[in-house]
Amino acid sequence: MINLTHMTMAEAIKGLKNKDFTSVEITRAHIEAMEAAKHLNAYITETPELALKQAQESDKRRAGGNAGELEGIPLGIKDLFCTRNVQTTAGSHILEGFTPKYESTVTQKLWDAGAVMLGKLNLDEFAMGSANTTSYYGNVINPWRRDGEPNTDLVPGGSSGGSASATAAHLCMAATGTDTGGSIRQPASFCGITGIKPTYGRCSRWGIVAFSSSLDQAGAFARNVEDAAILLKSMCGHDPKDSTSAKKDVPDFAAALADQDIKGLKVGIPKEYRMDGMPEEIEKLWDQGVEWMKDAGAEIVDVSLPHTKYALPTYYIIAPAECSSNLARYDGVRYGLRVEGEDLNDTYSNTRAAGFGDEVKRRIMIGTYALSSGYYDAYYIKAQKVRHLISEDFMKAYEKCDVLLTPTAPSAAFAIGENEDDPIKMYLNDIFTVPASLAGLPGMSVPAGLDANGLPLGLQILGRPWDEETVLRVSQSIEKAANFTAKPALLQEKQAA
């Protein structure tokens, strides 16, 4: 008997086509898995009834010969995508109970392709965080455990922690995420799965709760490269409702994987990413990645991205500045929480004090400060200029190479509560992912090995703008060489039981 939650999405698509099982059967199996893993807190809102209804409709469509590309596939949706008539919280108290009357473009595309929604996945509040410990709806727990520490809960990474945890724990077949400074790639690395952020402009941002509009980009989580490619294709495409979405044809990403030969491809190794104090096992994994690339016939090229060290400070001006502007809309008037005050201003201030958590308040205040009169040029314009230099660094590097290979994150998953004493320590989690975000580049994290505690570590592949296909092909090559078959503790326990 096939285990309906353990197949890949590609296998499920094939099995559905062959009528080996129905969408209702797969969907039900996932709903049962969700029931059994509630302690991970991966979902904020589960929608089992809607899922079964969608699955029945999907099975009918298939019987009628009208199967879409994701027909009958049960997915989890990050709770930052607005979904019609299903609560959308962005992980914030201020949006508790908010039930959109419209559907985000990306999720609409998924339903048009026949997919089924299992529920809305937990995340850091307004996608601000690197550990999924800032959600109003509680911490998400990583299904992985350190060897010999069965009682220590680890973070799944963030901000798309629910998406990563649920995909790794087989609580959905794949999931959507968003990435502003690393929010897909870093949690994918922490949870031992794949995650791809496409080029800025590939996916419409319409209907995604905005954090930092010049950086936010949707992307895909899956348990292997092929599944991520399949899901990503259905998410991408031009949307007149988002003026920054690109008028470009969407390649058949999965088809690009048929060409497994990366011989002669130039893989750049940015020397600035070899940071002081980098854990030895991260360095070892990176070196291993280089060896795998050589074995596959790729040419290794040393490149320099001289402004790398300025990426985080640049990011921590631009993202908070845009967030302070975007989050000004939460005023207690049109939707969300309202806490009455003496007058309108007092109502605003009370509402926002009660509705936002600490990290969101911190970022709104940094952004407000950076944009305030007298500081605008010194902070915001300065950061935009450095952003230009960071982007140029990449373009110069791509004159010498086709992709870049780096670690995804400077560590494996850490315990809940660690790195919380100092916001900047938490920000350092994204040191390898933020620069490419500032440059709008496509990037993917692939599980490549385990650390000394038995936790997954990812390698990151960055590509030229609009060249997700090469990113995916190189990722597949690493996936093949790494042969990563380890499973999270949660699943091992289940299989043993």
Next chain:
Amino acid sequence: MSSLDKKDVAKVASLARIKMSDEELEKYGPQLSNIIQFVEQLAEVDTDNVEPLASVVDLNLSLRTDEVTDGNIQEDILANAPETLEGFFVVPKVVE
């Protein structure tokens, strides 16, 4: 190096319309100062003759036809409002 004292934090919190207790103002002061000091590293980068980068995608914003594409959705627009009356959002009295 800038650092934010309690008065600065109070000003920023007021601009951001976030009510803060004295305790919170004390708490955020050092945290925000640390972050501001961290980002001030940028001052050492030579950005003479560098254009600010506002958007990474090389897109020409296109104009669409100036026509109504939706409408008659008053109920939808008001559906999530904390308080409505006769088809309007209700806010506390603004004009005395």
